[in-house]
Amino acid sequence: MEPTKRGDKSTARPTHLPADDLDPTLTLLRDAAAAHLTVSEDLLEERDLHQQLERKNEVLRQANGILETVHETLRTEIEQLRTREVLQRERHEALLASIQTMHRALFVGTTAAHILRASLNVTRAERGYYVADEADGMRIRAAVDVPASVGDRPSPFIAAVARRVLDSGNAVHWNSQSPPEGLLPGDGEAFREAVAVPVSLRGGPSGVIFALDKDGEFLDEEVDSLLSVGSEAGVALENAHLREEVQKSYIATIGMLADTLEAKDPYTKGHCDQVSQYARLAAEQLNLSPEDKRVACYTALLHDVGKIGVSDGVLNKPGPLIPEERKLVEAHVRIGYDLLRCIPALEDVADATLHHHEWYDGTGYPDGLAGDAIPVASRIVGVVDAYCAMIDRRSYKEAYPPERARAELLRCAGTQFDPRMVEVVLKAIDLVDGALPGSNIADLGCGILPGIERPRPERPPPLVS
Known part of the structure; x- marks a missing residue:
């Protein structure tokens, strides 16, 4: 047999793979492409999911910020409510104690002074007056840290405010920047904050409580408390008047008993x-x-x-x-x-x-x-x-x-x-x-406490001298 020549095409090895060899490769390529596509789709989904999560996280961060703001607001409001509750409780306790003090004052003759101090206590004011509307005109019956004494006539400004309160039956509230309409404060009467309320006796106003110079404005609750003091003060003053009448009766009884003994x-x-x-x-x-x-x-x-x-x-x-x-x-x-x-x-x-x-x-x-x-x-x-x-x-x-x-x-x-x-x-x-004639000590008489006279009825002359 004649040997095959180099370069002879009829005797060279084929350059293409058989079909059986190509099918697995194509399958692998197709599978790889499909896997790549799947992975790409998964990556896109994950990217979308990630973006969604980022958006949700942003919403949550914003919501958390809002919640923190609300929480802080609520905490502040709760603290304010607690503070107000403490102040209201203290004001209530002070009002109760002041009312009790006013009524106890009936037995020591200092009712007006206790009314005023009770008013300053519940409002935290620094100074004040108690002005009574009496038959001969207005008189100061109690004063704390003001240029006036018990028994004095009030200044024209204080008298005018008192008259306005008495005529209206309502509280009058003013400060140094805004005095009562139509009224001009005198020297030393530009009070930082001031309020005047009526004291009612027998159904009508009979006096005025002035609470003056308070740090900060008078709260509505404080004015209400002051009005309560004014209302209760009227009861205390009425009781004081009744007690005075009863005391006179007791003293008349005492005088009668003592005179009976002297006659015996x-x-x-x-x-x-x-x-x-x-x-x-x-x-x-x-x-x-x-x-x-x-x-x-x-x-x-x-x-x-x-x-x-x-x-x-x-x-x-x-x-x-x-x-x-x-x-x-x-x-x-x-x-x-x-x-x-x-x-x-x-x-x-x-x-x-x-x-x-x-x-x-x-x-x-x-x-x-x-x-x-x-x-x-x-x-x-x-x-x-x-x-x-x-x-x-x-x-x-x-x-x-x-x-x-x-x-x-x-x-x-x-x-x-x-x-x-x-x-x-x-x-x-x-x-x-050792007292000099005419002195108070020499004139003490029967020794009954000041401001009370023991009735001494006129005795008929003796039948036999």
């Missing part, structure tokens, strides 16, 4: 008044409360009222008393107690009257009380009563010289008498005995 026992004439005068001064030396002073004064005036129930023959017997007669005389403290305790306002006086013959060492009567167990009014009156009895002439003895009576008090201090009471009573005696 001539040796007691003037004795109770003198005892009450000394007792009042002694109570003031001790700085007792107004109520304790009242009890001491009235006890001194009525300490022997129980002698109404003791026989004249025993009371005025010129010689020594037998034991049975002494028991009758000692019974006067129990009789006096039974008489006085029937008057509600004199219950404390009745108790002090019952014990004014107790001894400091516990050997007195009727109950053998000792030391501080004896009411303070009883201890004062016990000393004063003994001194006045010693310097007076009685049916059974002559009057002692004051020096001897004073010596007896000192000798019996610690046994019959409280040593502290002996000390203050001797000072009271010095004040009265």
Whole structure:
């Protein structure tokens, strides 16, 4: 066989692959293209999803910012509400305490001053007036840190504001930049913030409360509280007026009882008044409360009222008393107690009257009380009563010289008498005995507290001179 020549096409290897070899490759290419397409689509979806998530995240970030802003706003509002609640609670407590104080003031005669201080307390104002509309015109009845005194007439500006409040029955609110329309403040009356409210008595305005110079504006709640004080103040003033009328009736009763005793026992004439005068001064030396002073004064005036129930023959017997007669005389403290305790306002006086013959060492009567167990009014009156009895002439003895009576008090201090009471009573005696004629001390009369007069009815002249 003839060898094949180089380059002979008939005998060369084919340059293309067989169909069987091409099919797997094409399949792989097609699969790769399909996979690429799938991956590209997945990538596009993921990109879209990512963009959507980014947009959602942005929305969430914005929403979170809004929520944080709302949260901060709510937190601030809650804090403000809590602060306002605390202020309202404090204002309510101050108003309640002030109203209670106003009513307690009825018993110490300082109602107007307490009304004003209550008003300043609930509004946090620095100064103020209480102006009363009285029969003879307007008068200042209380003042705090203002250039005026109790009893003065108000300035033209204050009087004009008060008249506007009284005529309208409404509050008037102004400040240094905007005074009440048509009114011109005087020197020193350009208050930073000011409000004036009416005080109603018997259905109509009778006075005006001025709350002046407050840091910041008066809140509506503060003005409402001030109006409440004004309304309650009217009740307090009405009660004070009624109490004054009742007190006059009580004092008339006291005067009648004391006069009855003087008519029965001539040796007691003037004795109770003198005892009450000394007792009042002694109570003031001790700085007792107004109520304790009242009890001491009235006890001194009525300490022997129980002698109404003791026989004249025993009371005025010129010689020594037998034991049975002494028991009758000692019974006067129990009789006096039974008489006085029937008057509600004199219950404390009745108790002090019952014990004014107790001894400091516990050997007195009727109950053998000792030391501080004896009411303070009883201890004062016990000393004063003994001194006045010693310097007076009685049916059974002559009057002692004051020096001897004073010596007896000192000798019996610690046994019959409280040593502290002996000390203050001797000072009271010095004040009265050393007072110049016409002085207030010399004119204390029966010793009833200032501003109250004891009625003294006219007595008919004696039938036999």
